[in-house]
Amino acid sequence: MLPIALFAIVTISVLIFAGVRLKRSREKRELERYFIEPDDLHRMLSLNQDVLVLDVRQPLDLLAYSEMIPGAKRLPPKDVIANPSLIPKDVETVIYCTCNSESTSRDILQRALALNFSKVRLLRGGLAAWKEKGYSVVPYEEAFHLDTAG
Numbered sequence: 001m002l003p004i005a006l007f008a009i010v011t012i013s014v015l016i017f018a019g020v021r022l023k024r025s026r027e028k029r030e031l032e033r034y035f036i037e038p039d040d041l042h043r044m045l046s047l048n049q050d051v052l053v054l055d056v057r058q059p060l061d062l063l064a065y066s067e068m069i070p071g072a073k074r075l076p077p078k079d080v081i082a083n084p085s086l087i088p089k090d091v092e093t094v095i096y097c098t099c100n101s102e103s104t105s106r107d108i109l110q111r112a113l114a115l116n117f118s119k120v121r122l123l124r125g126g127l128a129a130w131k132e133k134g135y136s137v138v139p140y141e142e143a144f145h146l147d148t149a150g
Contacts, residue, residue, distance in 0.1 A: 034109055036121040038133045041094055045071065052088065054095040055140075056080055056108055057127070061098040067137040069096070069130055074142065077104045084112050087120060096123035096130070 044051045053072040080086050097104040105122045112120045
């Protein structure tokens, strides 16, 4: 009886694990269509297209890399997640952070998509990819608080 119960537990565990991986994979593919490459953003900015660039890096990331994409507007990520209306619905918006997984940007994107925002994109690779392409950055000089709660 024990081997059958053990087999059932292992089988159920494998099925749950496979289901979770499948769901994550599907979500990742869905989010892929919202990415924009650094070259494409640079082209849009060079052509003076109507695009809002939002820097949503965590405060400690901003302290470590106190530079930003020219023309970008700084918004604390916790503020945007709490109040997505800080992102205009009628303007093409590109958000970026510095984390390798772009998790902060993804959180904001998912929140915006849940509220039917359609013009929000993520900068693939964030600030690091932008700089890697040799595109200019400007110093971030505004005061900010290192509120790491939330």
